[in-house]
Amino acid sequence: MKLKLMLLTTILTVCLACVSYAQTEPATAGDTPQLAQGSGLIGVVERAVEAQRKAFTGAWEGVVTPEDGGPPPFRILFTFGGDGTVVAADAGPPAPHLATSEHGAWERSANHEFLVIYKQLIFDVNGNLDTLFKGRVKFKINEAGDEINGIMLVDLYDPQGNKFLSGAGTIKCTKIKVEPLD
Secondary structure, eight states: OOOHHHHHHHHHHHHHHHHHHHHHHHHTTTTHHHHHHHHHHHHHHHHHHHHHHHHOOEEEEEEEEEEEEEEEOEEEEEEEEEESSSEEEEOOSSSSGGGEEEEEEEEEEEEEEEEEEEEEEEOOOOOEEEEEEEEEEEEEOOOSEEEEEEEEEEEOOOTTTTTTEEEEEEEEEOOOOOOOOO
């Protein structure tokens, strides 16, 4: 709560300083106030946040490395939509061919940081729902916007929603880019 109050106070102070500056700066014919153009401090911050969101969206490929005692590392694909949606697929245990793709949501949580949650249905060999999977990741995106690294927590639930297993690990992904046909 204190952090939110401090952040709100800082933002309000910056806004008031920008408004005060815009009101005291002499205007000439044809000038547009900086606040209207979004070129003040607030505009710079908004553009930086939007650039990070844009860099995070798109398709990524990577490797999940579970904690010691877990399964071996395995490949994963993510697609982060501009509207905050997530679609993923992985080659992880127990049997990828018995599971749905993963679906979830993401949001920017801090400078260069994003929180992701995704869920999956896992079936037994007879096609009966066997397990509900939930993964949560805290990603950091690099300055170039082409690599994300994160820590993850996973939980497995029975069909009635009772948690029976939890684990952790790390994840590293690179952005999938278009390649020429040559």
